[in-house]
Amino acid sequence: MLASRTQAATTSPGVGVGDTPDTHNGVRFSWIPYLWFAPAILVLFLITLYPTFFVGWLSFQKTRYYELTGFVGLANYAEVLSSSAFWNTVFVSLTYVVGSLTGAVVLGMAAALVLNNAGPTGSVLRVFILFPWTLSMSVVGSIWLWLLNPSFGPIPYLMQVIGLEPGLMLGDPGLALPLIIIVTAWWSFPYVMVMATAAMQSIPQELYEAVEIDGGGALVKFRYVTLTHILPTLGSTALTLSIMYLTLMTLIIVMTGGGPLGSTTTLSFEAFRGTVQAVNIGPTAVVSIVVLLINVALGVVYTRLTGRVTG
Amino acid sequence: MNATSRRAMIKAAAALTISASVSASFMERAAAQATEVVYSTFLDPNNTNDPRSAAQTKMIQAFENKHPDIKIRLLVDPTGQSVTRAVKSRSDTPDVIRVVSFGLPEYAATGNLVPLNDLVKKEGIPDDDWLLPLSTAQIDGKLYGIPQDFRIPILVYRKGALQEAGVTPPKTWDDVCAAGSKFKQPNVIGFAVPLGATGGIGGAQSLAEFFLSTMLVGPTGQYFAPDGKIAFSKENFIRAGESIKDFFTKCKVTSLRSAQMGINEVHDGLRSGTIAMTNFGLYRFKTIQAQGAGDDLGWAPAPSFSDADKQTVYSYSIALNKHSKKQDAAWTFMKFVISPEAQAIAAEGGEVVSRKSAYTTPYLQSDAGKNQKQWAELVSQRGRAVAYSPILSTFHTILGEAFQRMVLKDESPENAYAEVVKRYDEALTKAQ
Known part of the structure; x- marks a missing residue:
């Protein structure tokens, strides 16, 4: 018995107890x-x-x-998908995701490019710039709520000093979403910076030297060496952030509560509010499913991009 | 050390070990025998800055000393979200729930609270030893929660700002409107009316709690019907809407900046002095004083349409989970919490405790308890309880948005009323 098992294991790796032919x-x-x-x-x-x-x-x-x-x-799908409020929420969500992502990527890239060539000072500054990313969303929301307070916040005060009318800030239905986007971008751009820096540091120096020999300037170096190399990393970073933005709601709860007039009500915030408030949470589940489907779609793209990065 | 003493030492150590093990086993058994009651509260016992937390801890210690067979475990839930989910999902904990009275119908509608009428009757708890009769706390004839403390909106103001503007604390809404032209400082809001969606239950809770739950009810005393339908009249709504819109637009006593504010922004405005006055919760008065306003903070009865109008009062109540497996122990704890003895301890935290007989204690006769005693008198004289909606958080959201639209988009109060009624009726129909 023992001999036959040993023989089987030797001739066919991985075959043993529990095997069936x-x-x-x-x-x-x-x-x-x-x-x-x-x-x-x-x-x-x-x-x-x-x-x-x-x-x-x-x-x-x-x-x-x-x-x-x-x-x-x-019935729940019909109710939700035929509601104009739902499509308004979808629009707000997409605006929020695209706006925040644009801000975070532009700021993150700029910070990475500047600090990558700043030597030891860059390393120190990078640690400080990481600070917003380390804060909890509720703390970030509370800090910005104070900074933007139209009565005693430093930002409206400075605007008044230089002759600008700050208005209602987060109380203005037309301004609340852009301000939330700015705060989200501020909070998340260090993540882009870290990922972009890591990708930039893996670019062979010889490529830059080759561009210099060919007479290429800084713009050519950025376009054809830096950007080409970091694009897959940047893509997967952007998708990670998109998924995060789509499900993020702490900042909105703290800063605007979805208002004024629903101008900052995103799909995830609506799903949260519905679960807490509604008696019939079936339609709220539909909203969650919509968020899930968008995230799955983004996830598929993410997986493909990650595949490009890893091989 | 010789052999004899070493042996004696070993013997002593063995004896000590055995006796320690036996004691530990007895203690464990004793602890296992004690019934643990889970009590949900928004007061965190670790918050040393809140005197109400210290009073709560003291009160629980007094209970446990009296009833060593019952241990109280706190479920600290500042936002109430965890308890709401627990009640809605028929959880067996928390056993005892501290809930705001306007949130009680929402919990009662789940069918997961014990009606306390029979227990109260059996214990002989009097109906009249309360700032407002216990019967006023009933929902459709059933008592789901017993008030621990009462809250009535008060006018909170900065004495210096009113003095500088030459304004005396207003008694009526007309007085508030007339004060508008007197506030000249650009960064000071004369009278804040918070329309914002942040903080509280469903957004715009401050607007409903400190203004509309009184203004909409009017002299009839009807807010919501027992079936959850709107019971306030169109006339009352339009009158309230016009008054509040006028504060923003005609009287200019309220800055548009106030439209974004929730309860916490108003709190910050009062303590920093950027709000001269507003209707606010008496439960935050001491905290605002301590956080910078000091003696410059004053209070007066809240303004209303006429200076003797009733004000809507609510309470923090204590309720019993229908699915609790320890209902007897939980009720023992509840009886203690609403006893004059426990109420006297809670009063030291600054609450306007609900039992009349607690007001004879030395603390509430002293200067430290002077405000609380006056607020208690205000509750008794001008307070009234109203029935709330079983979907109050949804109502607050709808109400806040309608008032924001009225002020920020210049909608008429009539349109705001139509919006509130339509959206609320739809929501109620779906809920039912």
């Missing part, structure tokens, strides 16, 4: 590896997949708070 190609099928993976798969199922499937199931149900009271088919 594969009648098609003669290779034995082993369930042992699946057994080893089972705890991880179980944990993954419990903490990620089950809640996701449950929200999906919930989106087809009528509920009384968290109690399911009946299957309603696509």
